Amino acid sequence: MSDTTERPALMSRPLPAPAVTLESKPFFDAAAEGRFLIKRCQACGEAHWYPRTICPFCHSDRTVWEESAGGGVIYTYSVMWRSPSGPYAIGYVTLDEGPAMLTNFVDVAPDGLSIGMRVKVKFQPTEGGAPVPVFAPA
Amino acid sequence: MSIKGKAYVAGVFEHPTRDAPDKTTAQLHAECARGALDDAGLSFDDVDAYFCAGDAPGFGAMSMIDYMGLKNIRHMDTTETGGSSYIVHLNHAAQAIAEGKCQVALITLAGRPRNGGGRPGPGRGGGGGGGLSDGAPEQGFESVYGGSTHNTYGMCAMRHMYEYGTTSEQLAWIKVAASHHAQWNEHAFLKNVVTVEEVVNSRMIADPLHLLDCCVVTDGGGAVVVTTPEIARSLKRPLVRVLGAGEAPKVQQGGRGLDLTYSGAVWSGPKAFEEAGVTPADIKYASIYDSFTITVLMQIEDLGFCRKGEGGKFVADGNLISGVGKLPFNTDGGGLCNNHPTNRGGITKIIEAVRQARGEAHPKVQVPNCDLVIAHGTGGSLGVRHGSATVIMEREA
Numbered sequence: 001m002s003d004t005t006e007r008p009a010l011m012s013r014p015l016p017a018p019a020v021t022l023e024s025k026p027f028f029d030a031a032a033e034g035r036f037l038i039k040r041c042q043a044c045g046e047a048h049w050y051p052r053t054i055c056p057f058c059h060s061d062r063t064v065w066e067e068s069a070g071g072g073v074i075y076t077y078s079v080m081w082r083s084p085s086g087p088y089a090i091g092y093v094t095l096d097e098g099p100a101m102l103t104n105f106v107d108v109a110p111d112g113l114s115i116g117m118r119v120k121v122k123f124q125p126t127e128g129g130a131p132v133p134v135f136a137p138a
Numbered sequence: 139m140s141i142k143g144k145a146y147v148a149g150v151f152e153h154p155t156r157d158a159p160d161k162t163t164a165q166l167h168a169e170c171a172r173g174a175l176d177d178a179g180l181s182f183d184d185v186d187a188y189f190c191a192g193d194a195p196g197f198g199a200m201s202m203i204d205y206m207g208l209k210n211i212r213h214m215d216t217t218e219t220g221g222s223s224y225i226v227h228l229n230h231a232a233q234a235i236a237e238g239k240c241q242v243a244l245i246t247l248a249g250r251p252r253n254g255g256g257r258p259g260p261g262r263g264g265g266g267g268g269g270l271s272d273g274a275p276e277q278g279f280e281s282v283y284g285g286s287t288h289n290t291y292g293m294c295a296m297r298h299m300y301e302y303g304t305t306s307e308q309l310a311w312i313k314v315a316a317s318h319h320a321q322w323n324e325h326a327f328l329k330n331v332v333t334v335e336e337v338v339n340s341r342m343i344a345d346p347l348h349l350l351d352c353c354v355v356t357d358g359g360g361a362v363v364v365t366t367p368e369i370a371r372s373l374k375r376p377l378v379r380v381l382g383a384g385e386a387p388k389v390q391q392g393g394r395g396l397d398l399t400y401s402g403a404v405w406s407g408p409k410a411f412e413e414a415g416v417t418p419a420d421i422k423y424a425s426i427y428d429s430f431t432i433t434v435l436m437q438i439e440d441l442g443f444c445r446k447g448e449g450g451k452f453v454a455d456g457n458l459i460s461g462v463g464k465l466p467f468n469t470d471g472g473g474l475c476n477n478h479p480t481n482r483g484g485i486t487k488i489i490e491a492v493r494q495a496r497g498e499a500h501p502k503v504q505v506p507n508c509d510l511v512i513a514h515g516t517g518g519s520l521g522v523r524h525g526s527a528t529v530i531m532e533r534e535a
Contacts, residue, residue: 015283016281018277018278018282019273019277019278021164021271021272021275021278022162023165028278048393049279049390049392049393050276050393052164053168054165054206055207056205056391057392059168059172075398076294076296076297076300077296077345078293078296078344079342079344080284080286080289080343080344081343081345082286082344088284090283090285090290094396098393099392099393099394100394102283102285132282132283
């Protein structure tokens with residue numbers, strides 16, 4: 001793998017298609033329409049990530065999809081410089097609904113990220129698959 | 139000791155489905171778990187041991203522990219013997235219960251061969267048509283983001299710095315200490331002694347980890363032989379006995395309360411110390427998994443060698459260098475300088491700890507009167523999901 005020394009103004013990265021399962025298909029179908037869904041349990045009221053059929057907190061199967069505005073704050077991040085396609089940023093966003101999710105940060109310079117920064121979801125096309133949620137400064 | 143009469147089968151469940159076109163394999167595992175726990179009158183939170191074989195999608199036992207929201211797991215087993223695996227698991231669960239390693243063990247099996255889910259795993263298809271996957275349930279929400287060991291450990295370092303003021307110079311001291319040890323190891327991949335300045339001035343790989351914050355990539359391997367006290371005493375080698383051990387997964391818990399500043403060592407460490415009947419202050423030598431400098435720092439805190447957040451101060455100024463500091467660590471040069479065979483450093487951690495306990499480490503790094511040692515590891519990703527394991531060993535006089 002080659003390394004890069006260029007510091008681009010804004011980061012972006014070609015993304016591979018996500019592996020979609022029976023459980024995650026509604027999420028990625030909505031993503032194709034630009035809608036960001038999370039799962040919430042009707043039994044305990046808690047939202048969780050990543051979305052699954054059975055609530056990871058109370059183990060009820062009364063989980064439902066809920067549309068989210070996709071706002072949150074950066075919990076942590078790391079800019080990866082060892083990348084043939086240029087640097088990219090991975091990190092966790094703590095969504096306003098509570099759960100934290102792994103993601104990439106886009107439309108931002110490598111030195112433009114900080115813990116606690118407000119970000120908002122956007123969907124990035126993938127190579128031959130459903131778009132996936134990434135985050136940009138709000 | 140025997141398992142005879144020491145463990146009871148409290149719950150069983152056979153899934154009623156014979157054709158599951160509308161459910162994932164992960165979901166079937168969870169439904170089976172719930173059925174067996176309901177049968178027993180126990181809850182998911184009562185489960186402290188999890189057993190699965192190759193039919194469980196994802197990363198060992200970790201993906202299903204995460205998916206099912208099991209939060210109290212302190213014992214895991216993924217022995218694979220094909221269709222007989224679950225009978226092996228029952229035996230191993232009974233052994234673990236008899237030893238007091240766990241109290242409620244959950245064994246699950248599930249799959250969907252009628253719907254194309256042959257042998258699920260990362261990247262496998264078989265989701266029942268339409269190009270769907272039936273592999274690790276987290277995969278579509280994680281693997282696309284380019285997580286590697288470098289940047290997922292980098293995320294932990296970044297948060298640790300944010301919360302506790304840990305610095306790159308403090309992390310660099312860990313590499314410096316390892317390099318001081320490696321210079322005496324004729325087999326070490328990197329034998330040169332480095333300085334803090336050289337570490338922090340090496341090129342950035344994944345913020346805030348530099349090239350010299352990362353372990354080496356090496357071919358190779360290792361092996362360990364474990365035996366009874368009687369056989370050990372009949373042999374011509376120094377006697378090194380196991381005093382205690384602990385293990386624990388750390389997963390994402392539905393994304394709630396994510397905290398990347400600690401590792402599963404907060405659970406595996408105390409288990410091992412309790413069983414051994416010793417404290418961190420008693421330890422003479424520590425093998426601490428060193429995939430990256432941050433891995434060492436967090437584990438030293440989590441094992442109780444210093445308070446949480448004070449790892450940066452603890453590792454600075456040569457405190458990990460044998461003959462200089464209070465906690466001699468990785469005197470073979472560790473993964474940072476010596477060896478990280480096939481990207482799995484756990485076995486070399488055991489091996490150098492045994493050398494130290496035997497008094498057979500290099501004379502330049504041998505800890506005097508080294509009668510109590512610890513070997514600790516983190517497998518998987520510190521920043522996504524991982525398995526922690528601790529073992530404490532003693533040189534018998």
